Every structure is written in structure tokens, then in C-alpha cells.
Amino acid sequence: MNTQKRTGPSWLMVASIGIAATLALSACATAESTQSNQKAPSTGDVDKAAAAALPAKYKDAGIIKVASDIPFPPMEMFDENQNLTGFDYDLAQALGAKLGVTMELQTQAFDSIIPSLQSGKHDVIMSGMNDTPERQETIDFVDYLHAGFSILVPAGNPDKIATVLDLCGQEVAVQKATVQAEILRGYDAQCTDAGAGPMKLSELPLETDVQTAVRAGKAVADVVDSAVASYAAQTAGDGEFFEVVRDPANPAGYDPVYTGIGVLKKDTELSQALLLALDSVIADGSYAEILAKYDMTDYAVDAAGINLGS
Incomplete structure (x- = not known):
């Protein structure tokens, strides 16, 4: 989305x-x-x-x-x-x-x-x-x-994720049966060329499960529809749980x-x-x-x- x-x-x-x-x-x-x-x-x-x-x-x-x-x-x-x-x-x-x-x-x-x-x-x-x-x-x-799609990370962005390629080699969570996993696998070659290896994707049943995994430290980021990412960043925990990575090269989100x-x-x-x-x-x-x-x-x-x- x-x-x-x-x-x-x-x-x-x-x-x-x-x-x-x-x-x-x-x-x-x-x-x-x-x-x-x-x-x-x-x-x-x-x-x-x-x-x-x-x-x-x-x-x-x-x-x-x-x-x-x-x-x-x-x-x-x-x-x-x-x-x-x-x-x-x-x-x-x-x-x-x-x-x-x-x-x-x-x-x-x-x-x-x-x-x-x-x-x-x-x-x-x-x-x-x-x-x-x-x-x-x-x-x-x-x-x-x-x-497009956005990257949702814990508040404060502890892993300093700045672009989608910063997710290479990292644990990343997405909702099962969505297109995000397919899109992220499309970066495998770039991740391998960069020496970090492909992203380690976890596909979970619900978007709320994905966000919980990020909060629990089981994934560094959630890649999700930008509307969903922005809503979670501004409302979950009164806006204290998450933030959206802002990539200047992709102001409207990815893909x-x-x-x-x-x-x-x-x-x-x-x-x-x-x-x-x-x-x-x-x-x-x-x-x-x-x-x-x-x-x-x-x-x-x-x-x-x-x-x-x-």
C-alpha cells in the first residue's frame, strides 16, 4: 500500500x-x-x-x-x-x-x-x-x-537505519502474504555485493505481530505500507514506540x-x-x-x- x-x-x-x-x-x-x-x-x-x-x-x-x-x-x-x-x-x-x-x-x-x-x-x-x-x-x-512502503524502526532508531540497504544482513519483519517480502528479496543481489548478505526476513501473521517483534528486539525494522507505518509511529504508545525512517531519495516511500x-x-x-x-x-x-x-x-x-x- x-x-x-x-x-x-x-x-x-x-x-x-x-x-x-x-x-x-x-x-x-x-x-x-x-x-x-x-x-x-x-x-x-x-x-x-x-x-x-x-x-x-x-x-x-x-x-x-x-x-x-x-x-x-x-x-x-x-x-x-x-x-x-x-x-x-x-x-x-x-x-x-x-x-x-x-x-x-x-x-x-x-x-x-x-x-x-x-x-x-x-x-x-x-x-x-x-x-x-x-x-x-x-x-x-x-x-x-x-x-509506497516505509521502514518502521524503534523510537530513537537504535540501529541507525537510514535507507533500505541498511537492512542488508539484518533481521527484518513483515506481514505474511504481503508484497513487502517479495520487494525486499529483490535487494538480495545488492546486499550480497555490499558484503552484508541478504536480509533475514520473518513473515508473521498480523501487522500487530510484526510491530511487537520490532519492539521486542527480534527484528530491527518493520517494512510496511507507509500509511500504516506513519500511523503506528504517531499513535502506538502515544507516539513513543516507533519512528519512520525518512529517506530523502524516496520521500513518498519505496516502490x-x-x-x-x-x-x-x-x-x-x-x-x-x-x-x-x-x-x-x-x-x-x-x-x-x-x-x-x-x-x-x-x-x-x-x-x-x-x-x-x-
């Missing part, structure tokens, strides 16, 4: 009282609790063209089931009352309103999130998923963000990519309906408001599109 420079959030989130609290809340959350605060669409917000393009099965059901790896702040997370919040959640509610249905986020582990679509358990994915050519072999993306809503290739009508709904959300200013709420304005797409990451 994405790069970012966050200012302090104006709302109280679980992450702002530390990773341990986030883990505690997420551990007791159920699929039912992730749905409890999700809104029914407002008929006044419906976009006629988008709603007309939506396949009948979703209109009849009144719901689109969204697979989401919760928590993944600031994309999807729980507040202090265990209600869902986050950028993906807010955008999903806005899209649902345009389509005249409820977009219901349901917890799904990231490493099984595409199979959850293939099995029919879910209809779409909204989970900060990067649009890559490899993933496009299986699913299509309705893209809504564009940004900027698109992030999108994942839809099975056979569901082209659903993709087109979501694209029309996203166009409408952009046009009426809701998209800009949601980006600003989470200090993600720098990661806006110039225009919505399908499979822009090719």
Missing part, C-alpha cells in the same frame, strides 16, 4: 494506547462484532448509475460481504468501544450508500483472503491490498490509493503501488458498479474528506480505475 506523513489523529483509537491493547481487543473480536456498527445505506445518497449497474443478487440481498484483515490500522481497526473504524471502513460505507446496499466488513486472515472470495464466503476484498500483476492473474482491482478493492475476474459487473460508485464518491467530495480524516491526502488517486497496477 502506501506512504505517509501523519499528524496526530483527532479520535481515540485502540492503537493510540499501544499494540498490546490492540491485540487484546482484536483477539476477542468476532465476525459478529465486526459488523455491529456498519450502516444501512441512505437512500438520499444513492447514485442511480452505480446502483443500476450493480448485479441483482447484491440488490436483492442488500449486502456486499467484504473480506478484511482486521485490525490493520489505519485501514481497518476497532475503536475503544470495539466498533469498526478506519479508512477502508469509511470508504466502504460511502460506496455502499452510492450502491444502495450495505458493505459489511468481515474479519478474514490476509493469507487466506483471496481464497475467501474463490470459495464464495466473501464478495470483495477491502484490506489495504496492493494491486500487483501477480494478483491480477486471479482478481481484478478497483483502485483507490497510490503510495509506490496502487491499492484497490479486490473482485473475482468473473464478477466484472460488480467491478464496474464499484468503479461507478467510487467515481461518485470522488466527485461529491466524500473521498477527499475520508482521506483528510486519516491524514492520507497524499495517497489519493488522480482518478479511479481498474487494474492500474499493471
